[in-house]
Structure formats: C-alpha cells, structure tokens
Amino acid sequence: MTTESIRHHDTDVLILGSGGAGLFGALHAHRANPDLRITIAVKGLLGKCGCTRMVQGGYNVALNPKDSIERHFMDTIEGGKWLNHQELAWKLCNVAVERIIELENELGCFFDRNPDGTLHQKAFAGQTFDRTVHKGSLTGIEIINRLSEQVWARGIERLEEHRAVALIPSKDGSRIAGVLLIDMRDGGFRLVRAKAVLLATGGGPSMYRYHTPSGDKTCDGMAMALHAGLTLRDMELVQFHPTGLVAGNDTRITGTIIEEGLRGAGGHVLDGDGERFMHKYDPRGERATRDIVSRGMYEEMRKGKTGPNGGLYITMRHLDPVMVRREFKGMVDRCRDVGFDLVSGLVEVTPTAHYMMGGVVFETDTSTALTGLFAAGEDTGGIHGANRLGGNGVANSTVFGGVAGDSMAAWIAAEKPGLAEPDQAAVDAAVTRCLTPFGRKGGDLNGLRERMLDLMWDDVGIIRDRDGLTRALAALDDLSAELEATGVAEASRVFNLTWHDWLNLQSQLLVSKAIATAALAREDSRGAHYRADFPETGPLETSANTLVRMVDGRLVLSTAPVAFTRVRPGETLIRDAVAAE
Numbered sequence: 001m002t003t004e005s006i007r008h009h010d011t012d013v014l015i016l017g018s019g020g021a022g023l024f025g026a027l028h029a030h031r032a033n034p035d036l037r038i039t040i041a042v043k044g045l046l047g048k049c050g051c052t053r054m055v056q057g058g059y060n061v062a063l064n065p066k067d068s069i070e071r072h073f074m075d076t077i078e079g080g081k082w083l084n085h086q087e088l089a090w091k092l093c094n095v096a097v098e099r100i101i102e103l104e105n106e107l108g109c110f111f112d113r114n115p116d117g118t119l120h121q122k123a124f125a126g127q128t129f130d131r132t133v134h135k136g137s138l139t140g141i142e143i144i145n146r147l148s149e150q151v152w153a154r155g156i157e158r159l160e161e162h163r164a165v166a167l168i169p170s171k172d173g174s175r176i177a178g179v180l181l182i183d184m185r186d187g188g189f190r191l192v193r194a195k196a197v198l199l200a201t202g203g204g205p206s207m208y209r210y211h212t213p214s215g216d217k218t219c220d221g222m223a224m225a226l227h228a229g230l231t232l233r234d235m236e237l238v239q240f241h242p243t244g245l246v247a248g249n250d251t252r253i254t255g256t257i258i259e260e261g262l263r264g265a266g267g268h269v270l271d272g273d274g275e276r277f278m279h280k281y282d283p284r285g286e287r288a289t290r291d292i293v294s295r296g297m298y299e300e301m302r303k304g305k306t307g308p309n310g311g312l313y314i315t316m317r318h319l320d321p322v323m324v325r326r327e328f329k330g331m332v333d334r335c336r337d338v339g340f341d342l343v344s345g346l347v348e349v350t351p352t353a354h355y356m357m358g359g360v361v362f363e364t365d366t367s368t369a370l371t372g373l374f375a376a377g378e379d380t381g382g383i384h385g386a387n388r389l390g391g392n393g394v395a396n397s398t399v400f401g402g403v404a405g406d407s408m409a410a411w412i413a414a415e416k417p418g419l420a421e422p423d424q425a426a427v428d429a430a431v432t433r434c435l436t437p438f439g440r441k442g443g444d445l446n447g448l449r450e451r452m453l454d455l456m457w458d459d460v461g462i463i464r465d466r467d468g469l470t471r472a473l474a475a476l477d478d479l480s481a482e483l484e485a486t487g488v489a490e491a492s493r494v495f496n497l498t499w500h501d502w503l504n505l506q507s508q509l510l511v512s513k514a515i516a517t518a519a520l521a522r523e524d525s526r527g528a529h530y531r532a533d534f535p536e537t538g539p540l541e542t543s544a545n546t547l548v549r550m551v552d553g554r555l556v557l558s559t560a561p562v563a564f565t566r567v568r569p570g571e572t573l574i575r576d577a578v579a580a581e
C-alpha cells in the first residue's frame, strides 16, 4: 500500500469537469433529487475553464416551423458520413429543442432575437437550414455564466483546481467506487468516493501544432477511460477548423479560432496571392463542411501559396461593414487585438485542430460499460460521426450533460447503491504513476511537447497515409519512453505546473496513440479522416466504427459495423424536401 497520505471526500454524485456537460449534469441531478450530495471536481476554476465558455458561433436546434428535427438529424448524419450512432444523433436533435428553452426560460440566458421576438438563427456551414442560435459571437460566455450562477446558487460542492487522475473501481471490480484526484494547490491526493460519476472532461485535440481547445484540456478523461478498460470509438476522427488565427509563434492566440459564421455570412478564404480557391475543392466554396475547407486550405499551404507567416487569409471586406461589425463584434475585437482588421482587411488563418468526434463508448442514457460511470460531452464518441457540424458541439454537451444528471439520479434512486470500497491496488498504482517524475532527473518537457505537436500535425493531421501513421506510432512510443525517463526538477508539489505538464503529456501521448492506431486501421477517407493512400470513401452500406481499448498496457484495435437504426445510406427522413427553400 502507498505511504502517501490521501485525503478523502464522500459524495453521492461526482462530476468531473465544469463545461456544458458537467454543469448541466450537476443541475439536472440536483433538480431530480435536491437531497443528493453533488460534487463538481474541476481542473480549472468553475465558470472559467473548458471550451464551452469559448463557444463563439452558437447552438444548433430546429425551432423554425420550416425546419424540422428530421432535417437537423439528416444534416448531422450526412455531415457525419454515415458513421454516427443514429440513436445518439436522434436524441441530440430532439432534446436540443427542450434544452434551448430551458437555457432561456429556466436558466436565464439571453440569445439574439429577430424583430418579431423569435430567436435569431444564423447559417452555419454544412447545414441545409439556418438553425444556429447565438448570443452575438460570444455564445459560450452567456451559457457558462448563467449555468455557473445556477450551480453557485445551489448547495453543490466544488473541488476547484482538482485534477482527476484515475477512475478507481470497487474492490470487487463490479462498478466504479470513486476517482483519485490531485489538489493542484498543494499537490496532495484526494480520493473521492461516489455512487455515480460523470466523466465530462471535454476531450480536446491539444496534441496538434495548431489547436483551439483551452489549455486545461489534455484528453485526461479519455486517458483515464482507457486505463479503466473502457473502449473509445472512432478516435481517428479529429476535426480541424478552417480558420485558426495566425498571430505569431510566441502567442497562445495562434491556433484559436475565428468563427464559422464568418464563412456562413459570405466570408471568402484567399490564398497568399489574394485569390479565392475553395470552388476548386467543392461547389459550395467556403460554405462546404469543415473537413473539406480545411483540406483545401492545407493543400494550398503545402503548395506554398501562403501569407508571410505560413497561413492563408479570410476576408469580409466585400461585405457590408455595418453588418460585419454588428454580427461579429467579438470576432472584430479579437482580430483587432492581434493586429488584424476583420472588417476591411485580411486576417491570416490556418486550419487548426478543434474537436474530437471520437471518444468513450456510451449509451443514449449516458451510461458506460463501467457500472456507475456516466459520460457526456466531448469525452464521448458517436454522435457526430466523421464530421461534427458547427453548432452541434455545445448542443451535445448540454443535451447529454442534462441526460446524465437525470440518469444518475434515476440510477441511484432505483439501485440504491451504497458507497463502494475502492480497489486499493488501483489507488496505489495511480499514485505511483503520478509521482514517477519526482524520482527522475529533470529534462526538457517543453522540447518533448514541441515534438509531439509537430509529429501529430505532420503525420496524423489533415492528410494522412500509412507511412506517416506508422512513423508516428513509433515516434509516439519513443516520446512516451522519453517522458517516463524525464523527471521534474522542482521537488515541491505545490502548484507545480511542470509536474502537471508531465501529467498532461502522459494523457496526450496515450490518446495520440489511440488516434494514430485508429487512423491506420481506417483505410478509406471519411469526413475529417483523409487518407492520401485511400482517397475514396468506401461503401457506406458496410460502414464500420473503429474501437480502441487498452489490454495489458497495449492499445488493441477492433471494428464494428454501423447500425443504421433510423435511416440507411441513400434514404432520408425529410418528408418535405423543399421545406427549407
């Protein structure tokens, strides 16, 4: 048994993460049973971290009488290239309607409105109807501020700056017993026992050279899931957003996005010579889906048709400047902050890793294969298939976060589980793994991170092939071995960010291997996954999902056929095909 002294905390429901999924999980569990003891543990500060707060464009929901849930669903399936879990996608489109009403009428969000009082819904790329609800171009701040206030107003406990490091099974292995965390403020361990746990740490492809997610997101949840024996699906499906800002190498603003609504509103993407090029790649031009625009841009960048800093440009200067200032105030301000004029000039941009469509296998009620563990938000896989539609991300986290809160409360009420005795061997192993770098000589963790960013960008990025993926897997193994041998020089654990960088890298490298393993196995091109050596999309009828899990420390790959439970390739659920016109 470890000699480490571990603090304890008991709760009925433990929620990991305070994005849209985590906060909705807490609020719904509390609403279902106000007597439940609920604890949110989060790596950052509640209300100030994660990507939901960063949501710019908005929230997809079929509200307009000319739109329909079926149309939203079909856009999601077509965009996902038929790899979606159809029941999850169906639930997303249905529950989004009640969730947006809940956000406004119960939780206090104000979204932009039309003169007639209805919610304003704007165009987002890849969709057949303008259905994206928003608050200017800073929608996530509105959502997270209101959700945080509601959480603060209830007796929900908070463990802020607490990093989850391991899902701990019960001694008899039959269910989850709790989660081991590090209190980042003093570096001590805390074991939280819970009847039900929600995994909502938000994934986040932060292992790529250019990436959008917040700095606290390093795929810890997916890594913990792998260690706990859970299966991840479709990990090769990493979405690149076409318009990440290029603001120089010395600022973290580089890689962060300016929103898709700019292309939806008629923005043009230009090469380094100032020429439009997207119609070469897709008749929809800049309004094609993210995968196609990102790939077109990457191809042009590879041809060297770039601006001074290696990026391309987006411009709105041919559009009404009053409209651009009014509709995209947040984006105009952000560009100005880094020296670009969005209204009448050129803004240098690059595709940037944005979202993971893959993640933990889970059910429509958010339960997982580990009894008592529920999952929601970007940690989960299946809803979006091969390509997430802009606006379906925050819908996903809020819809399924709420479902998770309901499900956990219902499960506790039905099963009446007590708190389980944790598996001490699992606790000891996790503590030992986390403390590894303190016994080792300090090294160049940042150099290691830089190499990971480059190899993922070059070999596991927008355009892939067998040679690159094989090379990447070997390089990732080397980096993992190097990480294990690299220590942290500072012995104190108090807010030791080098130690947390080390832990971040451990999660990122493991999940990077899952991405590369699945990408090597998928020998066709689907949505965000493009294989230069298999450029065609295989037959949709025989579509399969990739599945990765960890067995004896190695990642094992398998596949399973997609279940077309609602609609088959070639069919549609849209009854009135001209409704949107």
Ligand SMILES: Cc1cc2nc3c(=O)[nH]c(=O)nc-3n(C[C@H](O)[C@H](O)[C@H](O)COP(=O)(O)OP(=O)(O)OC[C@H]3O[C@@H](n4cnc5c(N)ncnc54)[C@H](O)[C@@H]3O)c2cc1C
Residues within 6 Å of the ligand: 016, 017, 018, 019, 020, 021, 022, 041, 042, 043, 044, 049, 050, 051, 052, 053, 054, 055, 056, 057, 058, 059, 060, 162, 163, 164, 165, 200, 201, 202, 203, 212, 213, 214, 216, 217, 218, 220, 221, 256, 257, 354, 355, 376, 377, 378, 379, 390, 391, 392, 393, 394, 395, 397
């Ligand atoms: C810049 C940007 C713009 C976006 N714009 C849109 C948009 O317009 N529309 C849209 O639909 N989607 C958008 N998205 C995607 C959207 O933000 C995500 O899909 C969604 O918000 C994810 O919600 P989540 O609750 O799963 O995770 P998050 O909101 O990211 O929350 C994750 C939480 O987990 C915590 N955490 C992480 N690791 C740990 C750990 N080890 N222990 C404890 N806590 C941990 C984090 O601190 C954070 O609180 C955007 C994303 C970005 C980055």
